[in-house]
Amino acid sequence: IAGITQAPTSQILAAGRRMTLRCTQDMRHNAMYWYRQDLGLGLRLIHYSNTAGTTGKGEVPDGYSVSRANTDDFPLTLASAVPSQTSVYFCASSEGLAGSYEQFFGPGTRLTVL
Amino acid sequence: GQNIDQPTEMTATEGAIVQINCTYQTSGFNGLFWYQQHAGEAPTFLSYNVLDGLEEKGRFSSFLSRSKGYSYLLLKELQMKDSASYLCAVKENDYKLSFGAGTTVTVRA
Numbered sequence: 001i002a003g004i005t006q007a008p009t010s011q012i013l014a015a016g017r018r019m020t021l022r023c024t025q026d027m028r029h030n031a032m033y034w035y036r037q038d039l040g041l042g043l044r045l046i047h048y049s050n051t052a053g054t055t056g057k058g059e060v061p062d063g064y065s066v067s068r069a070n071t072d073d074f075p076l077t078l079a080s081a082v083p084s085q086t087s088v089y090f091c092a093s094s095e096g097l098a099g100s101y102e103q104f105f106g107p108g109t110r111l112t113v114l
Numbered sequence: 115g116q117n118i119d120q121p122t123e124m125t126a127t128e129g130a131i132v133q134i135n136c137t138y139q140t141s142g143f144n145g146l147f148w149y150q151q152h153a154g155e156a157p158t159f160l161s162y163n164v165l166d167g168l169e170e171k172g173r174f175s176s177f178l179s180r181s182k183g184y185s186y187l188l189l190k191e192l193q194m195k196d197s198a199s200y201l202c203a204v205k206e207n208d209y210k211l212s213f214g215a216g217t218t219v220t221v222r223a
Contacts, residue, residue, distance in 0.1 A: 031209075042118075042201065042213040043157070056209060090156060098208045100145055100164060105156035 003027065004106035006091050012112045013081050021076045021109050023091030031094045032074040033058075033103065034066060036087040043090065049074055050097050081113045118214035120202050125220045126192055134187045134217045136202035144205040148176050148187045151199045151216065160187070160200075189219070197221045 004025045013019050025032065034046040045058030049068040063085060065077045074093075078085055089109045094101040117139045126132040138146070145164035149157035163169055163178035163185060175188040187200055199216040206212055 033211075040215055042215040043203075044213070045210060048209050050209070058210065059212075098144075100162050102147070102159040102162065103211065105158070107156050 004091055004093055004104055006089075006106040006109050008109060009107070010110040010112075012114065013078075015082055015113055016080050019078045019081055019111070021078075021089055021091075021111070023074045023076070023106060024072050025074075025091075025093045025104075025106075026072065027093060027104065028071060029093035029095055029104070030071070031097045031101070032068065033092040033094075034064070034074070034076045035090045035092065036060065036085075037090060037108075038087050046076065046089075048097070081111075083113045085111065086113045087111060118202055118204060118212060120200075120214040120217045122215070123218045123220070125222060128192055128194060128221055128223050130192050132189045132192060132219060134189070134200050134202075134219070136185045136187070136214060138183050138185070138202070138204050138214075140204045140206050140212060142206040142210075143180065144207060146176075146178055146185050147203040147205065147211065148174075148185075149201040149203060151201060153198070157201055192221050194221050194223070 007022045030051045033048045035043040037043045047066040049055045091106040092103040094103045120136045148160040151157040161176040168177045173190045178185045199218050201216045202214040203211050
């Protein structure tokens with residue numbers, strides 16, 4: 001593994017189902033993030049984590065939950081998917097939260113909720 | 115709230131120069147990033163400005179004026195591989211990076 005990986009690459013999901021998007025990084029970065037990207041809206045922050053054991057809400061957290069049990073993994077869970085959660089989801093990481101740390105993005109998960 | 119504006123699309127010829135403008139009104143400012151995103155791929159970091167002025171990195175340069183809430187990304191000697199979306203993003207606080215909708219640049223031969 002080099003950088004950030006996400007799984008699955010794409011998924012079609014029935015409304016009301018539970019879904020977990022996986023994200024793993026091997027750069028030993030402290031901070032991790034989940035974004036969704038929708039046409040015309042740009043990337044929007046869902047949740048973030050400063051370090052293992054801590055998480056915070058971003059701009060659009062409703063309907064999503066995260067956990068950070070260790071440094072490398074940051075899964076995103078949709079407890080009961082709705083069609084408005086159809087989007088491309090990107091996981092990202094950075095050395096830290098504050099300052100000029102650039103964020104490194106995973107390849108994305110394309111999720112369709114029907 | 116936050117407002118980050120950039121043009122939706124731009125077209126330029128191979129070898130030319132293109133300037134992508136970004137204006138912002140945000141609740142906080144801890145720096146401005148530019149990212150490049152090819153279709154179907156992840157965004158990748160291009161530049162970071164926190165002080166006023168021009169930062170040059172090869173064919174790409176980025177400018178910031180904090181008093182005007184304005185930045186631009188300058189792409190010189192355009193190549194076909196530069197066809198992509200360019201995302202302007204403002205670091206509003208320790209954790210929040212707010213993105214514009216992106217500018218799609220098409221380079222024509």
